[in-house]
Amino acid sequence: MPSTSPEQQAAAEWKLLLAQFPAPVAAQVRELATTHQAELAGYFYEQMLQDEQAMLFLTHEQVKSRLHGTLQQWIVSLFSSTGDETALLALITQQKQIGEIHARIKIPIHLVLRGARHLRERLFELLCRQPLDTEHKLFGQRLIGETIDLAMEIMSRAFSDANDRNSRSEEGYRLFSVAQHIGVEQERQRSALLDWENQLMFDLAVGQLAAQLPRLSGSEFGLWFRHKGAHAFQGSRETELILQSMQHIDEVLLPLFEKAVAEPNVEQRLHNLRTLREQAKGIVFHLDNLFEQANVLESGRDVLTRMLNRKFLPVILAKEVAYARQSERTFAVLAVDIDHFKQINDEFGHEAGDLVLQQLATLLSNHCRGGDYVFRMGGEEFLVLLVDVHQGQALGVAEKLRQQAEKERFRLSGEHDLQLTVSIGLALHDGHPDYQRLLRQADRALYEAKHGGRNRVVLARELPG
Numbered sequence: 001m002p003s004t005s006p007e008q009q010a011a012a013e014w015k016l017l018l019a020q021f022p023a024p025v026a027a028q029v030r031e032l033a034t035t036h037q038a039e040l041a042g043y044f045y046e047q048m049l050q051d052e053q054a055m056l057f058l059t060h061e062q063v064k065s066r067l068h069g070t071l072q073q074w075i076v077s078l079f080s081s082t083g084d085e086t087a088l089l090a091l092i093t094q095q096k097q098i099g100e101i102h103a104r105i106k107i108p109i110h111l112v113l114r115g116a117r118h119l120r121e122r123l124f125e126l127l128c129r130q131p132l133d134t135e136h137k138l139f140g141q142r143l144i145g146e147t148i149d150l151a152m153e154i155m156s157r158a159f160s161d162a163n164d165r166n167s168r169s170e171e172g173y174r175l176f177s178v179a180q181h182i183g184v185e186q187e188r189q190r191s192a193l194l195d196w197e198n199q200l201m202f203d204l205a206v207g208q209l210a211a212q213l214p215r216l217s218g219s220e221f222g223l224w225f226r227h228k229g230a231h232a233f234q235g236s237r238e239t240e241l242i243l244q245s246m247q248h249i250d251e252v253l254l255p256l257f258e259k260a261v262a263e264p265n266v267e268q269r270l271h272n273l274r275t276l277r278e279q280a281k282g283i284v285f286h287l288d289n290l291f292e293q294a295n296v297l298e299s300g301r302d303v304l305t306r307m308l309n310r311k312f313l314p315v316i317l318a319k320e321v322a323y324a325r326q327s328e329r330t331f332a333v334l335a336v337d338i339d340h341f342k343q344i345n346d347e348f349g350h351e352a353g354d355l356v357l358q359q360l361a362t363l364l365s366n367h368c369r370g371g372d373y374v375f376r377m378g379g380e381e382f383l384v385l386l387v388d389v390h391q392g393q394a395l396g397v398a399e400k401l402r403q404q405a406e407k408e409r410f411r412l413s414g415e416h417d418l419q420l421t422v423s424i425g426l427a428l429h430d431g432h433p434d435y436q437r438l439l440r441q442a443d444r445a446l447y448e449a450k451h452g453g454r455n456r457v458v459l460a461r462e463l464p465g
């Protein structure tokens with residue numbers, strides 16, 4: 001039996017819903033929504049602006065000017081379906097996309113539901129004013145209510161799916177950002193733990209008093225784990241086990257040696273030592289597991305250039321959008337693309353092309369500040385995110401990068417080197433909550449740079465959406 005997609009299922013439900021209502025009722029509601037679309041959108045906006053949280057999202061000029069139009073279209077489309085499957089599927093896709101946008105710009109779901117409630121209220125009021133009999137009005141109310149509910153259900157589902165994906169990605173990024181050089185850190189912490197153990201064994205051998213024995217939580221390893229490791233690996237079972245072991249060693253096992261010194265009982269002392277070693281070994285075991293899990297997350301970097309890949313782009317952009325909103329600072333994205341890269345591959349071979357990509361990646365990151373980001377978007381395209389810049393500074397950096405790339409002699413294997421140029425599309429964040437728009441602007445500007453003759457920087461012009 002062919003399986004039905006969630007969209008097909010929703011379309012079937014929507015169709016059933018429509019079938020419950022007499023055609024004249026549906027036509028009446030449709031006409032109501034079409035005639036009053038502007039007023040309904042205005043009412044929605046007015047209500048939502050009374051909410052402080054909603055204001056954050058709605059006061060942006062672009063949102064303000066576009067929202068009325070989009071909202072009107074949405075209201076009309078919601079009630080214009082006659083049950084045709086293709087049209088219903090398109091309507092459902094639209095609800096899903098809206099849910100995904102809400103998740104991307106982080107609009108809390110309760111605000112969306114509140115907006116829907118206001119719309120429903122207003123539509124009910126308008127319906128009541130119509131010269132219709134009571135039964136007709138009741139049918140109309142039900143149709144309005146159930147249609148909006150179904151649309152909200154589809155939207156919310158898309159919202160929570162997208163939100164889950166974002167949270168997983170954010171979680172991954174948190175881990176990734178703290179433990180950037182995972183292999184090195186792992187070795188350092190393993191040996192710090194060993195140092196503590198050696199010191200402890202020595203102190204025990206020379207008969208140091210228990211109170212003076214080195215506590216694990218205060219050791220180099222203990223400090224690192226409590227302050228950084230536990231945060232980086234937050235939420236995993238191993239983290240809890242390591243913290244428990246540390247506490248057990250410091251508070252239960254080490255004090256046992258006091259007694260052993262006062263009353264030398266070799267058997268007991270050996271037993272305590274073995275328990276201590278077991279605990280320390282357990283910590284190493286859990287630590288290795290944690291690092292192994294973190295290693296998987298290293299895939300956030302592009303294997304060839306070691307720059308960030310697309311994986312964390314949504315998380316980082318959403319974070320920068322939120323930061324820009326709070327701090328009233330702007331950031332910029334540069335879409336950087338090597339000109340005629342195919343010719344380099346064709347003339348010198350794919351390996352030479354790879355070497356060029358690596359060197360360009362290094363050049364880009366060397367000429368950015370510590371807070372900026374360089375992503376390899378795929379192929380010969382990079383994305384540079386410049387934090388805390390205004391337009392003039394961003395243009396300056398973009399131009400500097402273009403010139404540096406033009407000046408650079410890219411080494412190939414053997415004695416050869418080559419020169420190349422890059423085209424750059426620059427877009428400045430203007431406060432709009434949806435970062436996809438910014439990426440589209442940068443891409444469009446890059447396209448213009450290519451078509452304008454390459455080896456240039458083009459600043460994105462205001463785009464319609």
Ligand SMILES: Nc1nc2c(ncn2[C@@H]2O[C@H](COP(=O)(O)OP(=O)(O)OP(=O)(O)O)[C@@H](O)[C@H]2O)c(=O)[nH]1
Nearest residue numbers: 337338339340341342343345350351353354379380
């Ligand atoms: N060596 C190497 N080549 C790659 C890699 N990824 C993509 N490419 C090549 O990059 C080339 C991109 O070519 P095009 O998209 O035609 O663009 P272009 O030649 O740079 O031309 P313009 O961008 O229009 O200036 C293709 O030949 C791809 O095969 C890679 O990882 N290594």
